[in-house]
Amino acid sequence: MEKFEINILGCGSALPTTKRFTSSQMVNIREKLFMIDCGEGTQIQFRKMKCNFNKLNRIFISHLHGDHVFGLPGLISTLSMLGRRGELVIHAQPDAEKVFRPVLDYFCKESDFRVCFESFNSNVNSVIYEDKSVKVSAFPLKHRVPSAGFLFEEQARPNHLIPEMIAFYQIPVHCLKDIKNGDDFVTEAGELIANSRLTRPAEKSRKYAYCSDTAYSEKIIPWIEGVDLLYHEATFCEADLARAKETFHSSARQAAEIACKANVKQLMLGHFSARYPDVSLLLKEAQSVFPNTIAATEEMVVQVGE
Amino acid sequence: MEKFEINILGCGSALPTTKRFTSSQMVNIREKLFMIDCGEGTQIQFRKMKCNFNKLNRIFISHLHGDHVFGLPGLISTLSMLGRRGELVIHAQPDAEKVFRPVLDYFCKESDFRVCFESFNSNVNSVIYEDKSVKVSAFPLKHRVPSAGFLFEEQARPNHLIPEMIAFYQIPVHCLKDIKNGDDFVTEAGELIANSRLTRPAEKSRKYAYCSDTAYSEKIIPWIEGVDLLYHEATFCEADLARAKETFHSSARQAAEIACKANVKQLMLGHFSARYPDVSLLLKEAQSVFPNTIAATEEMVVQVGE
Numbered sequence: 001m002e003k004f005e006i007n008i009l010g011c012g013s014a015l016p017t018t019k020r021f022t023s024s025q026m027v028n029i030r031e032k033l034f035m036i037d038c039g040e041g042t043q044i045q046f047r048k049m050k051c052n053f054n055k056l057n058r059i060f061i062s063h064l065h066g067d068h069v070f071g072l073p074g075l076i077s078t079l080s081m082l083g084r085r086g087e088l089v090i091h092a093q094p095d096a097e098k099v100f101r102p103v104l105d106y107f108c109k110e111s112d113f114r115v116c117f118e119s120f121n122s123n124v125n126s127v128i129y130e131d132k133s134v135k136v137s138a139f140p141l142k143h144r145v146p147s148a149g150f151l152f153e154e155q156a157r158p159n160h161l162i163p164e165m166i167a168f169y170q171i172p173v174h175c176l177k178d179i180k181n182g183d184d185f186v187t188e189a190g191e192l193i194a195n196s197r198l199t200r201p202a203e204k205s206r207k208y209a210y211c212s213d214t215a216y217s218e219k220i221i222p223w224i225e226g227v228d229l230l231y232h233e234a235t236f237c238e239a240d241l242a243r244a245k246e247t248f249h250s251s252a253r254q255a256a257e258i259a260c261k262a263n264v265k266q267l268m269l270g271h272f273s274a275r276y277p278d279v280s281l282l283l284k285e286a287q288s289v290f291p292n293t294i295a296a297t298e299e300m301v302v303q304v305g306e
Numbered sequence: 307m308e309k310f311e312i313n314i315l316g317c318g319s320a321l322p323t324t325k326r327f328t329s330s331q332m333v334n335i336r337e338k339l340f341m342i343d344c345g346e347g348t349q350i351q352f353r354k355m356k357c358n359f360n361k362l363n364r365i366f367i368s369h370l371h372g373d374h375v376f377g378l379p380g381l382i383s384t385l386s387m388l389g390r391r392g393e394l395v396i397h398a399q400p401d402a403e404k405v406f407r408p409v410l411d412y413f414c415k416e417s418d419f420r421v422c423f424e425s426f427n428s429n430v431n432s433v434i435y436e437d438k439s440v441k442v443s444a445f446p447l448k449h450r451v452p453s454a455g456f457l458f459e460e461q462a463r464p465n466h467l468i469p470e471m472i473a474f475y476q477i478p479v480h481c482l483k484d485i486k487n488g489d490d491f492v493t494e495a496g497e498l499i500a501n502s503r504l505t506r507p508a509e510k511s512r513k514y515a516y517c518s519d520t521a522y523s524e525k526i527i528p529w530i531e532g533v534d535l536l537y538h539e540a541t542f543c544e545a546d547l548a549r550a551k552e553t554f555h556s557s558a559r560q561a562a563e564i565a566c567k568a569n570v571k572q573l574m575l576g577h578f579s580a581r582y583p584d585v586s587l588l589l590k591e592a593q594s595v596f597p598n599t600i601a602a603t604e605e606m607v608v609q610v611g612e
Contacts, residue, residue, distance in 0.1 A: 014383070014384075015384060015387055015388075016349065016350050016353070016380075016384075016389060017353065018350065018353050018354045020379075021350075039346045040346055040347065040349070040350075040376075040379075040380040041346065041350060043346070044321065044322050044324065044327075044346075044347060045323070047323065047324050048324045064412070064413075065413070066379060066380060066383045066413040066414075067334060067380075067383070070346075070376075070379050070380045070383075070413075071346065073346075073372055073376050074322075074346040074372060074373075074376045076374070077320070077372045077376075078320075078322075079320060080322060081321055082321075095412070097411060099408060099412045099413075100409075102405060103405060103406075106370070106401070106405045107370075107371070107372040107376075107405075108372075190487060207322070232469075
């Protein structure tokens with residue numbers, strides 16, 4: 001299967017600790033890297049995980065709280081010093097450009113590449129990026145400031161050719177691409193060979209959803225329904241639910257309830273408050289509701305759909 | 307002796323590595339903390355070194371390159387979340403406020419404390435801060451952008467009373483403070499007892515100088531003459547001198563030459579380029595010119611004048 005994995009650069013909440021960095025993840029789809037959020041220290045974690053800075057394609061910012069964006073100027077400076085030339089697109093809410101452009105103009109003026117902010121409306125569900133490998137949608141979460149979840153969907157892949165059948169019908173090489181994409185084949189004798197005899201269907205497209213920061217909200221369920229992997233914030237445990245409500249965050253149990261109701265395949269908890277040096281309590285709490293739950297940790301790599 | 311120590315939070319140059327953070331130090335004088343520079347990740351190192359955020363007094367910024375300032379927004383957010391109320395003063399060049407005020411206004415608007423930028427002119431030598439414990443001067447370095455060195459001078463301390471003499475002359479408690487500060491004493495019989503018979507002189511005031519970033523410049527010598535500890539950048543080794551010149555940095559040998567000519571007591575090298583995972587070569591190079599040299603490393607604590 002082609003690569004589709006999540007690299008956890010940071011999964012702490014607003015206060016970083018000595019062990020936990022603020023929010024950032026790298027989604028690797030077919031060796032293209034897409035960053036989600038960029039808290040302070042992201043570039044250090046990036047290096048620690050031996051990700052290739054050159055493959056960084058786009059950055060998606062969920063919301064404009066410091067612990068999700070303060071790593072941007074440092075990362076962009078570093079990309080500049082490493083000689084990047086290709087444009088870097090940052091998908092974020094409109095204010096992001098207003099706040100960061102002056103900082104970048106001041107500190108990265110010798111840069112050989114352009115940073116381009118593409119703003120999106122986090123109040124609606126919409127496709128904000130699409131290429132041959134992936135489609136990324138944003139959808140509204142429920143937080144103190146406008147906050148977006150992201151859905152990464154692999155694009156449909158071509159069918160697999162059945163080598164024995166290709167050989168048997170002596171199909172010319174130049175026809176193979178169309179057959180992979182669903183065409184039937186007509187032999188020289190005029191016989192039509194149905195595509196289903198020549199190919200096996202491609203694997204089902206995998207889906208990854210990122211929901212942080214957000215209070216418990218069933219409104220997000222239609223957008224994350226059935227995903228292979230759901231990252232849902234679990235800033236607090238159920239005993240601290242009052243604090244979770246007050247700050248528009250979720251408890252681990254609530255994350256699991258969403259996972260259950262949305263019928264996802266696997267749940268990953270993250271965005272842990274600094275008050276929990278050990279998150280095993282949060283993990284157990286979630287697993288009691290939704291067994292296939294894991295807890296994110298820095299430098300963890302999680303395969304989507306395996 | 308009262309505390310006067312340097313905590314190294316980060317001593318790498320512009321590109322952070324997995325082991326080295328960008329520039330930041332904490333000067334602890336009599337349990338007041340003064341920060342010099344604040345690169346990305348400073349707050350993480352601050353926590354790792356178990357420094358007390360509440361004791362952070364003022365921040366001194368040498369120059370406006372990202373690797374010396376990108377940690378400011380995160381640090382200030384964290385101070386805000388930890389409930390700080392006392393004003394925080396940042397001594398920096400005038401542009402600092404222009405660039406960072408909008409970021410702080412956007413991300414730290416719920417703060418209970420004021421961040422106050424006090425600008426100074428880095429083209430001249432001047433006292434920029436003074437209290438009962440310390441006097442801080444700035445002086446011009448030689449870099450691609452205006453850059454300042456800092457001299458931290460302990461204030462003169464009161465003399466030590468000689469207990470036997472105080473008892474012998476039955477000196478009342480209310481006179482002791484003045485005697486510590488140099489007054490003579492007159493007995494009831496009218497006899498004048500010279501201060502020198504009642505006290506031993508205080509230890510000599512200690513001095514610490516921070517010079518980063520800078521090219522080799524003998525012009526700084528008068529300002530750092532005879533300091534107990536000199537932190538001088540040594541971004542490169544002598545073999546990479548061409549690169550040092552081009553970027554207005556110093557080699558380790560050049561740092562040692564300045565230490566020699568300024569007759570300092572101890573030299574600490576820092577601001578190492580990412581190209582040297584191991585700086586023992588730079589250390590040896592400097593020690594061949596100025597033997598009492600050490601190399602900074604993250605989380606190192608160095609006593610000034612011991």
